[in-house]
Amino acid sequence: MPDRGTFSIDSVVVGRSPRMRAVFDFVRVIADSDSSVLITGETGTGKELVANLIHYSSARRHRPFVPVSCAILTETLIESELFGHERGAFTGAIKDRPGRFELAEGGTIFLDDIDDIPSSVQVKLLRVLQNRTVERVGGTRAIPVNVRVITGSKRNLKQLVAEGKFREDLYYRLNVVPIVLPPLRERREDIPILTDHFLGRYFRERGEDPKPSASAVRQAFLGYAWPGNVRELENACERIAQTCTCDQVRLGCVPASVLFHPQLEVAEPVIEMSAPRPAVSLDERLAEVESRLITWALKVSHGNKSRAAEVLKIKRSTLGDRIKKLGLDHLEVN
Numbered sequence: 001m002p003d004r005g006t007f008s009i010d011s012v013v014v015g016r017s018p019r020m021r022a023v024f025d026f027v028r029v030i031a032d033s034d035s036s037v038l039i040t041g042e043t044g045t046g047k048e049l050v051a052n053l054i055h056y057s058s059a060r061r062h063r064p065f066v067p068v069s070c071a072i073l074t075e076t077l078i079e080s081e082l083f084g085h086e087r088g089a090f091t092g093a094i095k096d097r098p099g100r101f102e103l104a105e106g107g108t109i110f111l112d113d114i115d116d117i118p119s120s121v122q123v124k125l126l127r128v129l130q131n132r133t134v135e136r137v138g139g140t141r142a143i144p145v146n147v148r149v150i151t152g153s154k155r156n157l158k159q160l161v162a163e164g165k166f167r168e169d170l171y172y173r174l175n176v177v178p179i180v181l182p183p184l185r186e187r188r189e190d191i192p193i194l195t196d197h198f199l200g201r202y203f204r205e206r207g208e209d210p211k212p213s214a215s216a217v218r219q220a221f222l223g224y225a226w227p228g229n230v231r232e233l234e235n236a237c238e239r240i241a242q243t244c245t246c247d248q249v250r251l252g253c254v255p256a257s258v259l260f261h262p263q264l265e266v267a268e269p270v271i272e273m274s275a276p277r278p279a280v281s282l283d284e285r286l287a288e289v290e291s292r293l294i295t296w297a298l299k300v301s302h303g304n305k306s307r308a309a310e311v312l313k314i315k316r317s318t319l320g321d322r323i324k325k326l327g328l329d330h331l332e333v334n
C-alpha cells in the first residue's frame, strides 16, 4: 500500500464485499493519474467518501480537496461559486473573490450532483476542462488552474445525454474513469461491519465503550432495504448510541423506521450478466455471485449451515470453507 499521508483508509472506509473491494483496488490503480472520474451511485452510497479516498491516495494529497454540491446552489450562484467573480460583477459582489476551482489549485475538486447543473454552466465547465483555465464572472483574465476533477451523480448521466438533458461532449470529458457504487442492498455482507464501525464510533464519541448488538438487531439490519444506504445506516447507529441505555443494543433501541418498513424479500438473488466492468476480474465477479447465493441460502435457512449447504447442493464443510474465504463469517442471518 502506498503511503496515504494522514488519511487512514482502514479507519474511515469500510467494506469487504467483493464489489467494494473491487472499487478500493480500482481507486489504487487510478489515484495517481490526473484523469477525470465520474462516481455514480444512489444517495448515501459513499460518493464523496470515495472522492476523498482518491484524492488522499494520489500525489495531490498535500494540496486541497474541495467538495461542491451543485444541487444546493442556485443557477446564478453556481457560476460565481465555481469560477469566482470580480468586484462589481453583480449586485453584492463587493470584492474580488476566487472560485472553488482556484481554491483547489494543485489538488482535487469534487463536483457532487453534477446532473443538476444548468446547461449554461455545462458549457463553461467544458471550456474549463478543455483550456485548463477559469475566467471569473465579470473578469477578462484567463487564470490557469491545475485541478483534478471528480464528479458525482445520482442519476445515470448517459441516460440524461440520450434524453438531451446533459451535453454529450461534457459527459465524455467527465467520464474518463467511471466508478459505480452499488447500493447497500446489493452488498449486504457490508452491513454487519458498517454497523460495528458506526456503533463503535458513536458510542466512543459519547465516552462509552461500544456495546454489542443482539442477534435480532443484526437480523433486522440485514433484512432492511436501506433506501438511504450507508448514510441511513450511519444515522440509525448514531441514534442508537444516543438512546440505548441497556448493556446490549436490543430491538427496542432500533429506530422504528428500520423495524417497521418492508423488509427485503428473501427471494433468490437475481444475478445480472452485465457487460464486464473494467478492473473487475472473472474471479472477483465469481466471488460476488458466490457470496450473494451463500448469503441468500443462509438467510432462507435461518443461519443453519447444514440446511444452507443442502439448499446449495454442496457439502457442509465446503460451505464452511467458502464462507471463510469470502469473509462472510460475521454475517448474522439466524
Ligand SMILES: Nc1ncnc2c1ncn2[C@@H]1O[C@H](COP(=O)(O)OP(=O)(O)OP(=O)(O)O)[C@@H](O)[C@H]1O
Pocket: 012, 013, 014, 015, 041, 042, 043, 044, 045, 046, 047, 048, 049, 050, 112, 152, 154, 230, 231, 234
Ligand atoms: N464504505 C463506507 N465506510 C464508512 N463510511 C461510509 C462508507 N460509505 C459511506 N459512508 C458514510 O456515509 C455517509 C454518506 O456518504 P457520502 O456523503 O460519501 O455519500 P454520497 O453518495 O455522496 O451521498 P449523496 O448522494 O447524498 O451526496 C458519510 O458519512 C460517509 O462517511
Ligand SMILES: [Mg+2]
Pocket: 047, 048, 112, 152
Ligand atoms: Mg454526496
